[in-house]
Amino acid sequence: MAETLMRFEPYKAKKGEEYMNAKQLAHFRKMLEAWKAELSQDIDTTLHSMQDEQTVFADPNDRATQESDMALELRNRDRERKLIKKINETIAKIDSGDYGYCESCGVEIGLERLQARPTATLCIDCKTLEEIRERQVAK
Numbered sequence: 001m002a003e004t005l006m007r008f009e010p011y012k013a014k015k016g017e018e019y020m021n022a023k024q025l026a027h028f029r030k031m032l033e034a035w036k037a038e039l040s041q042d043i044d045t046t047l048h049s050m051q052d053e054q055t056v057f058a059d060p061n062d063r064a065t066q067e068s069d070m071a072l073e074l075r076n077r078d079r080e081r082k083l084i085k086k087i088n089e090t091i092a093k094i095d096s097g098d099y100g101y102c103e104s105c106g107v108e109i110g111l112e113r114l115q116a117r118p119t120a121t122l123c124i125d126c127k128t129l130e131e132i133r134e135r136q137v138a139k
Helices: 002-006 022-052 060-096 111-116 124-138
Strands: none
Touching: 022 060
């Protein structure tokens, strides 16, 4: 993720520029689509390599290591698949005109926060409150 997002120069808003104008939306759409393409390619590469590397080891330790490695890889790819779903939802928000605004309170999320986490759905204040509530429930 970081590699893909780092390739994009942060959007520098001009003084008096309207929040989430066409240029900003195009910038974030381009970021999200590149990120999605990279994740999809990683998933495809993993699936092909797992199919190619299916070796039956006689040694139980080698077999266990291979199975453990495959399980870890599948967990990572499942996480990436969920992230692709979130990216698709975020692109849909761009299409509907809801992108960049907090789902909880409706304020602007902010360009810097979206640059760091383009799939953010909450402003920093609402996200902080959510994390505090989660920690309280976890205790």
